Amino acid sequence: MPGTGEIRAQRAARRREDAIQGHDTPLTLAERCRMGWRVAMLVLSLLLLVPLHYLFRFARLPSPWPRYFLSIAARICGARINRIGTHLKRDVFYISNHLSWIDILALGGASGTAFIAKAEIRSSPIVGWLAGLNRTVYVKRENRLGVAEQINELRDALAETWAITVFPEGTTTDGKSLLPFKTPMLRVLEPPPPGVMVQPVMLHYGAAADDICWIGQERGLNNARRVLGRKGSFRLDVHFLEPFHPRDFPGRKVIAAESRRRIEEALVAVLGQPLRPFRFAEDPIGYRPRPGATE
Secondary structure, three states: OOOHHHHHHHHHHHHHHHHHOOOOOOOOHHHHHHHHHHHHHHHHHHHHHHHHHHHHHHOOOOOOHHHHHHHHHHHHOOEEEEEEOOOOOOOEEEEEOOOOOHHHHHHHHHHOOEEEEEHHHHHOOOHHHHHHHOOOEEEOOOOHHHHHHHHHHHHHHHHOOOEEEEOOOOOOOOOOOOOOOOOHHHHHHOOOOOOOEEEEEEEEOHHHHHHHOOOOOOOHHHHHHHHHOOOOOEEEEEEEOOOEOHHHOOOHHHHHHHHHHHHHHHHHHHHOOOOOOOOOOOOOOOOOOOOOOOO
16 A cells, blocks of 8 residues: 555646646645735735835836845745856856746846846736836747847847846756757857856756646646645755856857756756756747647
């Protein structure tokens, strides 16, 4: 007879697999209560910090409040951020692996970075507004004719000494895999703006990765509900790896390859084993229909 702990582990594994297959995973009463409490804390944080942000904007002062909100939001969601290494604070282009929407809270809170996001997010009623508070740079991945204009926007952002983060895998993975890096947005580094460095970042959720990662056919809302309803906290290691000058690795493909090599090396070191092939298709992140739904 399996013990209680083993039965719970089996149930959790089945539930994760259901989520990966795109099925909604109902929350228990306790999970609903935890989710409700966390949502309430997130709303309260917004109510307290957004007026301060606009006050600073009105006074034409640099506003630290979006960064504070992201840091607080990550903690409310259960993440305990452990920064490893020294991050550059300005004139930096972060290149990171990608596992969850929590990555944005963690990296934004830890470094104050802005992000490159899909243009569709801008029109999202709440998420788009929040992204705008953090100086998000929007791109249309399908608009190949407008790439030059988007690169110019990135150059303008870097010229203002921002820190900017890109997730070049183009989707989220399971923490034990690393997809090929896509390079179109790295054209901003051809040639590199004066003084700008590239710093690879490796995110590692440890044992919590199976619960946190947003992979397969799981819908974003279902993943958010699962994470917000999760019991307890989890450790998220943010490894700021050694930065390098993009002039030493000329060309976006070479920069991507060097960044990926460093991230893979760091990930293999913490896992203690080689990376495994990612079991899911490389679909871009987006809102997916329910299984069986008609177009």
